[in-house]
Amino acid sequence: MQNQKPIIEIKDLKKNYGSNHVLAGFNMVLYEGENLVIMGKSGSGKSVMIKCLIGLEEHDSGSIEVMGKDINELNREELDDLRTEVGFLFQGSALYDSMTVRENLEFPLRRHKKKFGKIKDTTPLVMEALDNVGLAHTINLMPEELSGGMKRRIALARTLILQPKIILYDEPTTGLDPITAKEILLLMMSIQKKYNTSAIIITHDVDCARVISNRMILLVDGLNYIEGTFEELSTSTDPKVQAFFK
Numbered sequence: 504m505q506n507q508k509p510i511i512e513i514k515d516l517k518k519n520y521g522s523n524h525v526l527a528g529f530n531m532v533l534y535e536g537e538n539l540v541i542m543g544k545s546g547s548g549k550s551v552m553i554k555c556l557i558g559l560e561e562h563d564s565g566s567i568e569v570m571g572k573d574i575n576e577l578n579r580e581e582l583d584d585l586r587t588e589v590g591f592l593f594q595g596s597a598l599y600d601s602m603t604v605r606e607n608l609e610f611p612l613r614r615h616k617k618k619f620g621k622i623k624d625t626t627p628l629v630m631e632a633l634d635n636v637g638l639a640h641t642i643n644l645m646p647e648e649l650s651g652g653m654k655r656r657i658a659l660a661r662t663l664i665l666q667p668k669i670i671l672y673d674e675p676t677t678g679l680d681p682i683t684a685k686e687i688l689l690l691m692m693s694i695q696k697k698y699n700t701s702a703i704i705i706t707h708d709v710d711c712a713r714v715i716s717n718r719m720i721l722l723v724d725g726l727n728y729i730e731g732t733f734e735e736l737s738t739s740t741d742p743k744v745q746a747f748f749k
């Protein structure tokens with residue numbers, strides 16, 4: 504399915520917080536155009552891994568290459584540029600409560616001016632991003648006027664507005680009812696189709712993993728414990744693997 508060209512490569516990633524060895528030599532490759540699901544218990548280091556990936560957390564050792572660039576070798580500005588290519592949907596929605604939907608979406612455009620050059624009118628970009636998540640009519644609302652599912656979709660629109668090549672989803676469906684979760688999943692898939700993005704999806708939602716993954720990695724004890732398709736992992740006889748699919 505994927506053309507096997509790596510777009511992210513993580514090798515022997517280690518990250519400790521004091522005596523807490525969160526990542527103990529984690530390896531991972533994301534191929535262009537694929538949806539890679541990472542599963543792991545709560546506290547196993549999934550969010551830490553993804554934060555290291557975009558330089559929000561410093562790792563202790565190991566290498567992280569994103570689109571052919573070793574993030575350790577980038578200066579602040581280069582890292583900032585790279586972040587416009589890597590969209591991050593935070594765990595929870597993390598909208599700015601004091602800003603309207605429009606202002607929330609404009610925020611990344613202001614922060615990363617370089618990517619689109621000087622924008623006279625942000626409206627077309629804001630509208631395209633909102634159209635992608637079916638919420639054009641909310642443009643002037645405040646976050647408190649939105650439901651949980653709508654907030655998640657607006658957060659997704661904000662991630663999309665910089666037209667990233669890679670999207671990192673941290674628990675995109677957690678805390679949503681099954682129907683809204685399904686809607687978010689369908690959106691994620693339509694976005695991938697439309698923009699040909701590659702994605703890492705962190706989730707403990709088995710349905711989400713089944714629907715969206717081309718490949719999965721289980722993070723156990725700070726390591727990439729096992730990888731394979733949903734079909735392969737969900738039928739594994741390894742008790743540590745089975746535990747995820749119960």
Ligand SMILES: Nc1ncnc2c1ncn2[C@@H]1O[C@H](COP(=O)(O)OP(=O)(O)OP(=O)(O)O)[C@@H](O)[C@H]1O
Pocket residue numbers: 520523525543544545546547548549550551552594
């Ligand atoms: N800034 C920090 N300082 C100290 N310890 C941290 C920090 N961030 C994370 N940790 C620790 O790292 C471990 C992994 O946390 P992380 O948030 O990556 O878990 P997770 O796999 O994303 O869990 P969840 O499924 O609950 O989101 C936890 O033990 C956590 O306490």
Ligand SMILES: [Mg+2]
Pocket residue numbers: 549550551594673
């Ligand atoms: Mg997490």
